[in-house]
Amino acid sequence: MDEPQVTAALAAEHGLNEDEYRRIVAAIGRIPTYVELGIFSVMWSEHCSYKSSRRWLRELPTTGPRVLQGPGENAGAMDIGDGLAAVFKIESHNHPSYVEPYQGAATGVGGIMRDVFTMGARPIANLDSLRFGAIDHPRTGYLVHGVVGGIGGYGNCIGVPTVGGDMYFDAGYNENILVNAFTLGIVRADRIFRASATGVGNPVIYVGSKTGRDGIHGASLLASAEFGDGTEHKRPTVQVGDPFTEKLLLEACLELMERDAIVAIQDMGAAGLTSSSVEMAARGETGIRLDLDRVPLREEGMTPYEILLSESQERMLIVAKAGSEDVVREVFAKWDLDAAIIGEVTDDRMIRIVFRGQEVACLPLEPLAEGAPKYERPAAASAEAEARQILNLDHVALPGDYNRALLGLLDSPNIASRQWVYRQYDHLVRGNTVVQPGSDAAVVRVKGTHKALALSVDCNSRYCLLDPYVGAMIAVVESARNVVCAGAVPLGISDCLNFGNPEKPAIMWQFVEAVHGIRDACNALGVPVVSGNVSFYNETEGRAIPPTPTIAMVGLMDDVTRHTTQWFKGEGDVIVLLGRTREELGGSEYLAQQGILTGTPPWIDLQVETHVHAVCTRAIQDGLVRSAHDCSEGGLAVALAECCLSGSVRGELGAVVELEGAIRPDALLFGESQSRIIVSLRRQHLGRLRELAERHETPFTVLGEVRGHRLTIGSLIDLTLKEMRQVWETALPRRLGAA
Amino acid sequence: MRWGVVTFPGSLDDHDALYAIDHVLGQTAIPLWHKERDLHGVDCVVLPGGFSYGDYLRCGALARFAPVMESVAGFARDGGLVFGICNGFQVLCEAGLLPGVLTRNRNLSFVCEYVHVRVESAATAFTRACGPGEILTLPIKHGEGCYVASEATLREIEEEGQVLLRYADAGGRVTEAANPNGSLHNIAGVMNRQRNVFGLMPHPEHAVEKALGGEDGLKLFRSIAASVAAGHTESVASVAPGP
Amino acid sequence: MLAKVYVTLKSGVLDPAGKAIQHSLHSLGFERVTDVRLGKYLEVWLDRGPRAEVEREVDEMCRKLLANGVIEDYRFELQD
């Protein structure tokens, strides 16, 4: 094989800087071969090595009595009782989705599901968190159709319900959209599979689709470099998802796991065969020898370099117990899938690659894995960051017509009904979806128990841009508030940290602030981070996305019959606000609609937040309240409108509400103060709820009553549900066209 | 009675059908593997929802050649009850066991939502537990549920009373607005001429519990159970076997 | 050998996808377009064999699987 001469320059093309190249040469005591350079380049890429983020991620709380598996494995796992564990993780697929929205999003969903079922868990629910550019940007429509189509196309076809997510439109994502996918699975707590290759001599078995030239350097390189003019030639063959094959792979893997044949198993994701084998060997403190001639190939004449770095989808690497090879073959044959023994576990802490009888790579594991570079990059707030916080409300005129203002908000692509999205997703398959998309959190029951899990994903990146520390805290507490409103107790989170180029101090500062915000909020709520993902270099031509630390929250409820939804249930019920409304408009959708993007995000007191949660949780468990809805974008007025509108199929209930407060009326109606929940209840329970609130020092205000077919708020707002629904339900279809 | 639920590669709602039958209906349901020809003496074969063989080429086109389908075809020829849900309906059409074909939704996108369907005839093995004209609320979730057939075929199935379910509004009016996928004549479910094979796009197995979207789906399962209990042949015998 | 198979919708069968494409083409300013029909194009590669026999086989594939006679027509060309 005539391969390129390895030089510092070639290393640079592989995204390795001079210093890193020198470290490689020093670590192995010679110039690496071309194949070895490829291996180092992916293992040392930001995506695989977390070299810029590790030091900070260590500050996150990752332990707790219910944590069975924290960060470091394919996914996190938490004890939910009844001998079961919830396995979950969120992951980004941003760059591929911008290059080819349908396939990029589809393969993102496929990848995260593999991370979960490699742990032995049966996936029971997916979420998708999406960020697009301005909705009137010429490319946005195309991207939205492609991404939503791809998520549905893959999720619907593999039979895992997509039960929720979130979606925002912001010019800050015009050239760099975000597609974060989350999967939750259930497994017997004593049957969690891990990915450390042990047992010298055990066979290494390749299962799933054949290997092609798909996505070479895809996730690893693309996700570790900015977008720009250079991207064109870097662009790898786009990975095409095959959900049908993944469904077979899912069933085959779970079936095999019942057969006591597996030592370790890992998905071949970013950097495919390379990272899966290196990581498994490193975790097992063993070594692996691979014979590339035995790898099932889809294309002619593939080189070792290509075979090792291919990111073909729907593939897994298994370390089987010696002697159980036939069991593996039998199970995979049943599901019409390839299973090939391609190597074995060794004891020399080396990764050895053989091709046509020649050893084409022979590298020590240590420098590849643990020994990968770790940076504490300079972090400093930019001047803009401070300028952004300046806002003088005296220069903001009050609206002449509050009805118009509310209709304007209900028409906002960031607030309007998401039905256009979720009706394209199967959210029913597997028959566990107790609360479908359209309420604060989705609720999926756990068959064989009385329990259910509530799921929500959140992040307001406008807040994060104004103050990454507070914004990240709010992302955590809002997602927690969402599951609390459903009747669950926050259990744990998975976080997906989407940021710009970490080599820029201003970006690194955003990242560090956000990590600290998550850390402090999680500590206050007593909620651990059990898995997550970092996506840096979300930039195009030097323009970074707004910091977007997306939080996926999983909540647990012991009695599924005690769940609650956000919409009003009955004429005559009393409407109560838990929490206090302050004169806060910074970062609000209301100001954004007027083009005002400066200010400070809403204030957050974690103590108050936990009290509000305590009251709401107890009230739901005691059966006091019939609906609970978190106040988020658009404030109290929008939240009340949603309480009236979101229960569409379930009848139409209006509300008559009085609001007092010594603050600007627009802040009263549209301000986005945190730690607020709107509940509705039968009048006879009012007393008990009030006591509960007092006991937890939680502000308690009777707002009014569920009544009629209009929403009336004091003398400011009076609209029919019909006219509100018209706007709220058509806002997305009107702009995006038929799904 | 014994139910059999077929699992093709890519079947997805097979578990849900099994769950509806044994957990909710309280009857025996056994899985049938696509590679096997033995139907294990079941009284009714259910072809479940999903994306058999990825629904590549055309929905149901590849599944129809699975070994188990030879047995299902023979079972149907001998008057056995066959119940195709969503993808199962598509497979039955592709296999020629039901007239017509299901094509891409008129609006071209996958739709997951609850719809109302009107029971056109309660005098069949699949609907006897429903009232004539009864409105059922059932979920649909498909991208290719637009029922299409030739003029002649449409005329025939209408005359023969083979159309069992039609998309309608809550009041039972069959309107364009109530048609979620563009199906001709708002057809949501059809039966063969021999009246022992039935396919529908909505998912009755996802409407069997109050806590999860209502119980209307149970009526179809109960109908089949009652028919088997009564020796359903009586509902078959009433018409001369067709071509 | 290579069989190029063309599967098209029977005339009279509605083609919403084709209509949607036509609509998009218009909104992109391609006024000249009067109609669009969307069909399938398959390339089936085969081991060599007596032409007549292979043609019979391909025709059978089309009838059995590649086209649905209820709504689709097919035609194919066989190349060496």
Add this chain to the structure above:
Amino acid sequence: MLAKVYVTLKSGVLDPAGKAIQHSLHSLGFERVTDVRLGKYLEVWLDRGPRAEVEREVDEMCRKLLANGVIEDYRFELQD
């Protein structure tokens, strides 16, 4: 005028549908089949116009809408 447009997956791009169809053809006993690729075939009907100009337009339609340049190639014939 009629433009016959053929849209195919770029070589090297995975074709799950083609793979599944090939698998079925084998199980149906069509041993001869070695590979199947599934593409699109579009018939675009157009008002008459100067051939060169119409060809330019059709080519533009393909690039802008009919084919996804990231994973697909296209080719077309123009008939009167």
